[in-house]
Amino acid sequence: MRLTKVKYKPYPARKILMEMKNLSELMVCLAYYAMVYGDADMANDVFSLEERIDYLECLLTMQASLAARDARDAESMISLFKMATATDKISDAAADIARMALYKARVREHTARVLIGGDEALARIIIGKDMEGRPLEELYNRYAHVFDVIAIRRDNVWLHQPGPRTILRENDVLIIRAPEESLVDMKLLRPPRKEEEGLSELLRDVLELKNTSELMVDLAYSSVMTNSSEIAERVLELEEYVDNLYANFERKILQAKLPTEESLCLLRVGIGTENIADAASEIAEIVVRGIKPHPVLVDIIAHSDERIISLRVPERLDGRSIESLELDKVSSKILAIRRNGRWKIKPSSKDLVKKDDVIILRCYAEAESKVRNLFAQ
Numbered sequence: 001m002r003l004t005k006v007k008y009k010p011y012p013a014r015k016i017l018m019e020m021k022n023l024s025e026l027m028v029c030l031a032y033y034a035m036v037y038g039d040a041d042m043a044n045d046v047f048s049l050e051e052r053i054d055y056l057e058c059l060l061t062m063q064a065s066l067a068a069r070d071a072r073d074a075e076s077m078i079s080l081f082k083m084a085t086a087t088d089k090i091s092d093a094a095a096d097i098a099r100m101a102l103y104k105a106r107v108r109e110h111t112a113r114v115l116i117g118g119d120e121a122l123a124r125i126i127i128g129k130d131m132e133g134r135p136l137e138e139l140y141n142r143y144a145h146v147f148d149v150i151a152i153r154r155d156n157v158w159l160h161q162p163g164p165r166t167i168l169r170e171n172d173v174l175i176i177r178a179p180e181e182s183l184v185d186m187k188l189l190r191p192p193r194k195e196e197e198g199l200s201e202l203l204r205d206v207l208e209l210k211n212t213s214e215l216m217v218d219l220a221y222s223s224v225m226t227n228s229s230e231i232a233e234r235v236l237e238l239e240e241y242v243d244n245l246y247a248n249f250e251r252k253i254l255q256a257k258l259p260t261e262e263s264l265c266l267l268r269v270g271i272g273t274e275n276i277a278d279a280a281s282e283i284a285e286i287v288v289r290g291i292k293p294h295p296v297l298v299d300i301i302a303h304s305d306e307r308i309i310s311l312r313v314p315e316r317l318d319g320r321s322i323e324s325l326e327l328d329k330v331s332s333k334i335l336a337i338r339r340n341g342r343w344k345i346k347p348s349s350k351d352l353v354k355k356d357d358v359i360i361l362r363c364y365a366e367a368e369s370k371v372r373n374l375f376a377q
Contacts, residue, residue, distance in 0.1 A: 006055060006058040006059070008059075008062050009059070011059055011063070013060060013063050013064070013067075013080065013294075013296045014296045014299055016056050016059055016060045016063070016084075017060070017080070017083060017084070017296065017297075019056060019160075020053055020056050020057070020060075020084060020087045020088075021087060021221060022160040022161075023049050023052060023053055023056075023091070023158060023160070024053060024087050024090045024091045024094070024217075025217070026049065026150065026151050026158070026160060026175075027046050027049045027050065027053075027090075027091050027094035027095070027098075028090065028093075028094045028097075028214065028217075028276065029122070029150070030042055030045055030046050030049070030094075030098065030122070030175065031043075031046050031094040031095065031097040031098040031272070032097065032210070032269075033121070033122040034046060034097075034098040034100075034101040035097050035098060035100040035101050035265060035268070035269070036265070037101075038101050039101055040101050040102055041124070042098070042101070042122075042124065042175075043098040043099065043101035043102055045153060045173070045175075046094060046095055046098035047095055047098070048153075048156065049091065049094075049158065050091045050092065050094070050095040052156075052158070053087065053088055053091040054088065054091075056084075057084045057085070057087075057088045060080060060081075060084045061081070061084070064077045064080050064081060075291070076292065076294050076295070077294065078286070078291050079224060079286045079291050079292070079293050079294045079297060080294050080296065080297075082282060082283065082285070082286050082291075083221075083224060083283055083286070083297075085282070086220075086279040086280070086282040086283045087279070087283075089275065089276075089278070089279035089282070090217060090275075090276050090279045090280075092275070093271075093272045093273075093275035093276045093279070094272070094276075096268065096271070096272055096275075097268055097269060097272040100264070100265055100268050103264075121177070121178070121179075121180045121183055121189055122150075122175060122176065122177055123175075123176055123178070123183045123186075123188035123189055124173055124174065124175060124176070124188075125139075125173075125174040125176060125188070126171065126172070126173055126174075127139075127168045127169065127170055127171060127172040127173075127174065128170065129170050131168045131170070132168065132169060132170045133167060133168070133169075134167070134168050135164065135165050135166065135167055135168070136149060136162055136163070136164050136165070136166045136167075136168060137164035137165065139168065139174075140164065143186060144185075145178060145179075145182035145185060145186055146178065146182070147176045147177065147178035147182060147183075147186075148176060148177045148178065149162055149174050149175070149176050150175050150176065150177055151174075151175045152166070152168075152172050152173065152174050152175070153172070153173040153175070154169055154172050154173075176188075201252070202249075202252050202253070202256055202258075202266070205245065205248070205249045205252065206249065206266055206269055206270060206273075208245060208345060209242065209245055209246060209249060209269070209270055209273040209274070210269065210273050211345040211346055212238060212241065212242055212245070212273075212277065212343065212345050213242060213273040213274070213276040213277040213280065214276070215238070215335055215336055215345055215346075215360070216235050216238050216239065216242070216276070216277050216280035216281070217276060217279070217280045217283075218308065218335070219231050219234060219235045219238070219280070219284070219308060219335075219360065220232070220235045220280040220281070220283035220284045221283065222307070222308040223235060223283070223284050223287050224283055224284070224286050224287055224293055224297060225293065225297050226307065226308075227287060227292070227293050228287065228309075228310075229287050229288060230310045231284075231287075231308060231309070231310055231360075232284040232285070232286075232287035232288050233284075233288065234310055234338075234358070234360060235280055235281055235283075235284035236281055236284055236285070236288065237338070238277070238280075238343065239277050239278065239280070239281035241343055242273070242274060242277040243274070243277075246270055246273070246274045249270050250267070250270065253266060253267055253270070305364055305365055306362060306363070306364060306365070307362070307363055307364070307365050307368050308335070308360065308361070308362050309360075309361055309363065309368065309371070309372070310358060310359070310360055310361075311358070311359050311361060311371070311372065311375040312356060312357070312358055312359075312375070312377070313353045313354060313355055313356060313357040313358075313359060313375065314355070314375060314376065314377045315355045317353055317355075317374075317375070318353070318354055318355040319352055319353075319354065320352065320353055321349065321350055321351065321352055321353075322334055322347060322348070322349050322350070322351050322352075322353065323349035323350065325353075325374065327361070327363075327371070327374075330363065330364075330367040330370050330371060331363065331364050331367060332361055332362065332363035332364075332367055332371050333361065333362050333363075334347055334359050334360070334361050335360045335361065335362055336359070336360040337351070337353065337357050337358070337359050337360075338357065338358040338359075339354060339357050339358075359375075
């Protein structure tokens with residue numbers, strides 16, 4: 001891999017942090033796909049993103065060093081340094097997962113579909129000369145299936161979450177997400193073989209590791225950007241939960257009679273998820289240690305429409321289903337529930353909440369007061 005030479009150039013710290021955050025999240029998504037489908041091209045995309053994040057971390061370090069004039073400035077820089085370092089660790093973990101694609105290690109297709117996200121999958125579209133200069137929305141109109149373009153790679157530059165008016169260039173590489181059957185019809189994915197349905201205990205564990213670590217990253221960034229000690233504490237609780245879950249997962253892997261390659265893949269996912277969880281806890285520690293967020297982070301909060309909050313279920317809502325709470329009417333969603341020391345990640349609309357459950361919820365800023373009133377004691 002060819003490394004970009006690092007040379008100082010003025011680049012706003014806010015843009016550096018947001019790009020690092022967005023690219024690391026994209027890396028994790030691509031890494032799982034590359035590994036489970038043995039996609040070497042997508043693994044190389046992950047490696048190029050890793051190199052970009054390393055470069056951005058160097059740029060941020062230079063920017064912060066130039067801005068520090070005294071002890072107070074240096075103290076305010078800690079949150080930037082910690083976030084950048086932890087984000088780089090997340091990207092390293094994603095690259096380690098993706099590297100399995102180069103070793104030709106594979107898992108069974110049903111396992112692959114579960115890790116990727118149930119009925120959805122990822123694929124790549126390479127833009128031809130006929131779409132040069134055309135907006136992305138024209139590409140949507142060409143296909144009879146609905147799909148999301150989550151990123152575009154243009155030479156060595158990544159465009160994150162492009163809009164319908166984004167102009168396409170020849171040889172752009174589009175990373176798209178769609179239902180698996182749609183990608184098969186679009187001839188971007190081969191039909192899956194029939195396999196035994198249902199989740200084994202081992203697969204449930206690795207899925208819980210994956211979902212929990214991804215949730216922790218989301219919560220950790222939110223805790224720093226909103227200076228929320230409550231959310232940060234939840235991240236540290238989840239980190240301990242992941243440690244225990246991973247220890248049991250390792251034991252089950254060693255006891256299971258799986259093909260060597262599948263055991264290797266699942267272990268690599270487990271190690272990667274634990275490393276991602278550790279990096280998320282390092283981000284959350286910024287708040288727990290009482291380090292005030294840098295003004296750049298405060299500025300990011302001001303430009304963010306979303307909030308993540310932690311609430312406790314009052315007695316009057318005991319036994320209610322999530323669906324009956326009608327949170328979707330205020331564009332809000334429960335991400336996790338903690339009950340008696342155990343966590344339920346990505347609960348379904350049919351799941352019930354109980355008195356004193358701790359819930360982690362995402363909502364828009366303008367809806368936060370309504371959500372808090374709903375769960376008021």
